[in-house]
Amino acid sequence: MTTDIKAALRALHIETPSWAYGNSGTRFKVFAQRGVPRDPYEKLADAAQVHAHTGVAPTVALHIPWDKVADYGHLAAHARELGVGIGAINSNVFQDDAYMLGSVTNPDPAVRRKALAHLLECVDIMDATGSDTLKLWFSDGTNYPGQDDIRARQDRLAEALSAVYARLGEGQRFLLEYKLFEPAFYTTDVPDWGTAYAHCLRLGPKAQVVVDTGHHAPGVNIEFIVAFLLREGKLGGFDFNSRFYADDDLMVGAADPFQLFRIMYEVVRGGGLTAGVAFMLDQCHNIEPKIPGQIRSVMNVQEATAKALLVDRDALAAAQAGGDVLGANAVLMDAYNTDVRPLLAELREETGLAPDPMAAYAKSGYFEKIAAERVGGTQAGWGA
Ligand code: LRH
Ligand code: MN
DSSP: OOOHHHHHHTTEEEEGGGGGGSSOSSSBBBOTTOOOOSHHHHHHHHHHHHHHSSSSEEEEEEEEETTTOHHHHHHHHHHHTOOOOOEEEEESSSSSGGTTSSSSTTTSSSHHHHHHHHHHHHHHHHHHOOEEEEEEEEOOOOOTSSSOOHHHHHHHHHHHHHHHHOOTTOEEEEEOOOOOSSSSSSSSSSSSSSHHHHHHHHHOOOOEEEEETSSSTTTTHHHHHHHHHHHHTTEEEEEHHHHHHHHBBBOOOOHHHHHHHHHHHHHHHTTTGTOOOEEEOOOOSSOOOOOOOOHHHHHHHHHHHHHHHOHHHHHHHHHHHHTTTHHHHHHHEEEEEOOOOOOOOHHHTTSOOOOOOHHHHHHHTTHHHHHHOOOOOOBBOOOO
């Protein structure tokens, strides 16, 4: 049992986002921090620290144009030298003035062409970096009833998605991300899992859905969505984070560790650990130190996954079959209430890592080094 669990935990790869290493914030303030990277190369170096201390964060998601460089092949080679790889390529059709009334759904065909050109450029960057995943999030929506035709916008969206789908090469896929609201406050053109699923189903196997844990209405049962999409073979990935209110982008598992456990249990139960699901973090460390924030987040996903793997599936199935409501719930709660930190510390030592990645990073002196080196230049940030 423990050997299988350890093997599954060793195989768990969590992708960190390049933008989590840069400055981020809210519309009220973006706080600058010492030692923040000034370019994608320095972001990769910081991401490599997370992998060096956790052993399970071998890839880094890029966001274009935040991570725009002259030579993406050279950037990918630099990543390899650091011991990491380039993960999902994230498009950005939400920050250009042209997209005020939408990007691929904009009433103006010229704006739609501009947006599509960016999405196709992101596939070129996948080719150049060896990435097999394009992540598509559209801020597109409206703020007032009547502002635009809801159905016509879906037609425009479908047209753009179909053009991107046709451009995908062998072994490549795109993940369509949904979000309930923000920045649009009346309609959002991809507001929920059903809309994303329907578009992906119509397109084919290279189109899957990404579940960002901060993109649901309060009270939505996210693990149900996970179980359903996995069953359909349409769960392409997660954007992990946590929230108390809306899209807070806090550390995954920080606001609701029990929800993360329930989600990872449905992943384990649905075979999602070996189904090519991308476990990505999508977070902003507005006030906390960035690299330790990522290390803690990776550890939170590991702990939730270890607890999910500890569920006594036979006892659970027997209790469920017997209609033993409290018995079945107790089986799950026993796993959730198990302290898995000793198991994970042991696993890290067996793989030559320090048992406590947070303490190991703090002792490494890396932060002091980058804080001293990274003086001058422009710190990376969302630039919202
Ligand atoms: C949108 C989102 C999307 C990214 C952005 C950084 O809220 O979750 O995944 O492009 O955050
Ligand atoms: Mn996201």
